[in-house]
Amino acid sequence: MQLTRLLVTLGLCAAATQAIASREPEDPAALMADLNAEAIQLLEAGIEKRAPQKKCTISNARVRMDWAALGPKERKDYIAAVKCLQRLPSKSDKNWAPGARSRFDDFLAIHINRTTTIHSTGNFLTWHRYFVWAYEEALQNECGYKGYQPYWNWFTHQDDITKSPVYDGSETSLSGDGEFFQHNGSLAATGFVHFPSGKGGGCLKGGPFKDMVVNMGPIRPGMQGLPVSPAGPLGYNPHCLRRDLTNAAMEYMTATNLLNITTGAASHSVEAFQNELQGRFPQGFAGMHSAGHYVAGGDASDVFSSPSDPSFYLHHAMVDRVYWVWQALHPCAARSVAGTITIGNNPPSRDAVPEDPLDIGVNGDILTIRDAWDTMSGEPFCYIYL
Ligand SMILES: [Cu+2]
Known part of the structure; x- marks a missing residue:
């Protein structure tokens, strides 16, 4: 409440309100680039007003x-x-995993271990933010990587994901499709959404x-015909990485859906934002996160073991x-949490807190949500997106 008043006093809420004046749906990639540019401007203005001595600035932040x-x-x-990272030895307790x-x-x-307490929960956005950041740190500190965590831009190659530089199968991609494997597609959104099979699956x-x-999983694969690990969630089950590049799921990556969560009806609270991004499963709406x-x-169709596919980290960076864009555009709601501490509040649990x-x-x-x-x-x- 105090923070909100401070922001209003400083004119930041007003600035955001002006900046998010209504837009018409357009090319989603252009819209996303505009929103990103707007976010950087607002962050810059906010830092100048609130903390001119800040160590992390737009000019020295990592740029993803x-x-x-x-x-x-x-x-x-x-x-x-x-x-x-795939060659370096594990640090996890062998008895545990x-x-x-x-x-x-x-x-x-x-x-895998945290799945039921980090999805459809109050910490979904912050837990995955920290998770991706820690992965980026490991790439840098343990493997000498000099760049930053890249993202998969959802808003290109809507018609043919196999042409995306992330998935085109070239030497500079994260590999492409799997071998053809006859199956009946995938059940997403806890069974409420069906995606038809693509041309892969193997x-x-x-x-x-x-x-x-x-080495682990799958535990609850969405793709039909994918065998569940006989070794249990954290047991050893060496297998090849399987993919079924699915254009049908790209239908969620639209300007309308992006506008809705960044400047539209679902943008006014973190609750509405995160629920729409993650999906309204019983209504048959997978949402951009799940669809991705x-x-x-x-293997990525399993909510538990989806990070077995290296493209997980590019998707979650997106x-x-x-x-991050939503937070910049909604400074008065940016630092808030909604939802409980169990997946879809099942079993019923207390509200998440900062x-x-x-x-x-x-x-x-351990970090906190705050x-x-x-x-x-x-x-x-200390990072931004471009
Ligand atoms: Cu996850």
Whole structure:
């Protein structure tokens, strides 16, 4: 309440209100770029007014970029760093996660373990923000990666995701489709949404991650015909990475859906924003977050073990980018939390609070939801998107 009053006094809420004056749906990629530019302007203005001495500024923050905007060398450096994480030995307790064999798996293991307390919960946005940031840190500090975490821009290649530089199967992609595997598509949104099968579904056909071994999961795959791990959630179940690139799921990546959550009806509270982004499952609306996982399909169709696909981190960087834009455009709602501490409030639980811990296991210290609101606090985050 005090913060809100302060922001209003400083004119920041008013500035945002003007900035988000009604727009017409347009090309979603252009709209996203406009919103991103607006977010940077608002952040810059806010820092000048509130904290001119701030250590983390627009000019020294890490700049996370679109994968498509990286050059071939930058993309190969990122891919090499991910492969390095997949070679480094796991730090997880062997009794807890016998299937975790690498540092890459340490991230997968904690995501599997926390799944029912980090999705459709009050900490969904902040937990995943911290998770992606810690992965970026591991790439840099443990594997010598010099760049920043790139994102998969949802708003291009709507007609054919196999042409996207993230998924085109080239040497500078995160590999493309899986081999053809006859199946009846995927059930998404806890069974409320069906996506028809694409042309894949089997092991990756080529590209940099063709031979990668996934060591855990799946636990509850959405894709039909994908066998559940007999070893349990954190047990050792080495298998190939499977994908089924699904254009049907790209239908969620529209200007209308983006406008709705950033400046429209679902943008006025964190509750409305996060629910619309994650989906309204009983109404048959998967939402951009869930749909994005089903664009990759295969192993990524499992809410538990989706980080077994390296493209998870590019998708979740985009989720975070949209959250970051929304926060910048809605400074009076940006630092708030809504929802409970169990998945879809099942079983029923208390409301999440700003002091709740964000536990990412061996991958980082405990932060709180409050610590993760500001990507420019300098403690520990200092990054923006372009
Ligand atoms: Cu997740």
